[in-house]
Structure formats: C-alpha cells, structure tokens
Amino acid sequence: MSNDDFSSRGQALEDAFFYQKDQQLLERLKVEIQAKEAKEQLAAVSGLTDEHLLSALIAAGIRAETLACVSLIPLVAVAWADGKLESAEKQAIERALHEKGLPNNPVAVELVGAWLGQPPAEALMNTWEEYVGVLSSTLEATQFSLLRDDVLSRAEAVAKAAGGFLNVVNTISRSEQLVLDRLKAAFSA
Helix, strand or coil: CCCHHHHHHHHHHHHHHHHHHHHHHHHHHHHHHHHHHHHHHHHHCCCCCCCHHHHHHCCCCCCCHHHHHHHHHHHHHHHHCCCCHHHHHHHEEEEEHHHHCCCCCCHHHHHHHHHHCCCHHHHHHHHHHHHHHHHHCCHHHHHHHHHHHHHHHHHHHHHHHHHHHHHHHCCHHHHHHHHHHHHHHHHCC
C-alpha cells in the first residue's frame, strides 16, 4: 500500500468521523432550537415567565397547543391514585376533555391518551403544583378561587366515578383522598 493510499484512507476516515460529529451537533442544535421555540410559544399563550416552570411544562409534554390539558392533570392523578384506571374514571376524564373543547385537537387527545394509558410520572404532578403556585400570584383572587373550585370538583367527581363499595355508594378511596388533599394543599400554598 502506498503512502498516498494510506493517506487518502486516513483522510476518508477522518472526514467520516467529523461528518458524524457534525451531524450529531446539528441534531442537538435542532432539538435545542425546537425546545426554545416551544418554550417561547408556551410563554406567549400562557403569560408565564418563570423559565424553570416553562422548562418543566415542556419536559412534561405540554406545548402551547396542549396547555388546556394542564387542568386535566389533577383528574388523571386522582384516577391513577390506586394504581389502576377504572372505566368510569376514564370516561369522566374524557368528558372533561370534551368540556374543555379539546376533542378536535389531535395533539391534546394524544397527550391525554398517553396519561390514560399508563400512570403518569410524579414529575407531572410536581409540575402541576408548581404551575398552580405561579397562578396563585398572577391571577386575581376571584379567578384563582374559580379555578380551584373547578379543579377540585372535577377531581372529586373522578374519584367518585369508580363507584365505591359494590358500586352502590360513591365513596372515595384512601389513596384518592390523599391525592385530593394534595390538590387542596397546592391551592393553599
């Protein structure tokens, strides 16, 4: 093998290595730009300015077009509180999705569908609590009270949807009550 062949093969390997590195860097840059744009859009539609909260919402799958789904997080948390999702609980959440005007938003339907498909991570509820904390300082007291009452009544309806003992009495399980208490605490913080 001549020095020229060896040199050209070495150059080809070097070029391939740097091409792959360039592609990885470009992909990372593309992801960062998309995340920044998603955060800017979410900030624009929500009025939120807290960078940490915006990042947490983005990490939880919330985008500008799915912001209304945030109000369904407590319902999902209550439904999964005992480790399983009952059919009646799922129907109650789907009804809330329709009442929020989201059934024609395929991204929102997909997001809520994912939450209904498996128990959400604890980070989702933590992000919701942080979101409520920010809302408490940005909304007027009357608006915040209306939001609290709406969320808590819907969450309680989901808890009661499973039917309780022998499907006769609308009782709330201990695990569901713990989540309801956590929701109340988030609005009181």
